Amino acid sequence: MAQFRAHSVLPGFNLALGFTLLYLSLIVLIPLSSLFFKTAELGFGGFWDVVTSERVVASLRVTFLTSLAAALVNTFFGLVVAWVLVRYSFPGKRIVDALVDLPFALPTAVAGITLATLYAPNGWLGQYFATYDIKIAYTPLGIVVALTFIGLPFVVRTVQPVLADVEAEVEEAAASLGAGRWDVFRRVIFPAIYPALLTGFALAFARAIGEYGSVIFIAGNMPYISEIAPLLIVAKLEQYDYAGATAIAVAMLLISFALLLGINALQWWTSRRGAR
Numbered sequence: 001m002a003q004f005r006a007h008s009v010l011p012g013f014n015l016a017l018g019f020t021l022l023y024l025s026l027i028v029l030i031p032l033s034s035l036f037f038k039t040a041e042l043g044f045g046g047f048w049d050v051v052t053s054e055r056v057v058a059s060l061r062v063t064f065l066t067s068l069a070a071a072l073v074n075t076f077f078g079l080v081v082a083w084v085l086v087r088y089s090f091p092g093k094r095i096v097d098a099l100v101d102l103p104f105a106l107p108t109a110v111a112g113i114t115l116a117t118l119y120a121p122n123g124w125l126g127q128y129f130a131t132y133d134i135k136i137a138y139t140p141l142g143i144v145v146a147l148t149f150i151g152l153p154f155v156v157r158t159v160q161p162v163l164a165d166v167e168a169e170v171e172e173a174a175a176s177l178g179a180g181r182w183d184v185f186r187r188v189i190f191p192a193i194y195p196a197l198l199t200g201f202a203l204a205f206a207r208a209i210g211e212y213g214s215v216i217f218i219a220g221n222m223p224y225i226s227e228i229a230p231l232l233i234v235a236k237l238e239q240y241d242y243a244g245a246t247a248i249a250v251a252m253l254l255i256s257f258a259l260l261l262g263i264n265a266l267q268w269w270t271s272r273r274g275a276r
Helices: 002-007 013-051 054-087 093-100 108-119 126-130 140-165 168-176 181-209 213-219 229-238 242-275
Strands: none
Touching: 013 054, 013 242, 054 093, 054 140, 054 181, 054 229, 054 242, 093 140, 108 126, 108 140, 108 213, 140 181, 140 213, 168 181, 181 242, 213 229, 229 242
């Protein structure tokens, strides 16, 4: 510890550490712990009855499956967008680069209304899908569209700087040794960007789980079909069932933590494997 303090760039290690722990406690630990304290009023039996009710299970299933689907879509297309922005020069590149951040700035309610208008059966885009009997708005597919929209920047902005750091000389050296384009990507580029890609997936997935504003307008909010867990939490709060609302929130928190812990473990394992 003394050696760390002597070589630390920032002075006042004890003060900085104390401030960090205080800040995290006020912003993260205390609010999260209040959820568990409020849920404890139900007891384990009451908590289990709430989170295993048919409607809550259905909403959790819709929330996590659509979030996973949107995160997977964003992982693929986010990599493509990052690749285009890093590897190619074209007119309007700065505009395209700025448009990637638009979901960050756009209010989620505005995004939800816009998407619902576009993909409704009589909307600009929805009418073309309707001719093939494909319904997007007011279905789980509409939820995936909304979550894909708000989650894309997380993947692009995570992968883009890492991809920019991959030197072209390494690819040229692999190509000069007889490697094809797919082999160069699989053996040279992908191992370098895989941790960032996995991080982008985790961020997009975590963001999608808690999304509310952009989803409620396009989901249709039909129980057992397109009702998400955050909407059910709001409904419980409007009914003054605070313990029931926090019980659903705790269930979401535990499931999300387990999934993200698994993703981080996978990232740690791949980094250890790559270091060998």
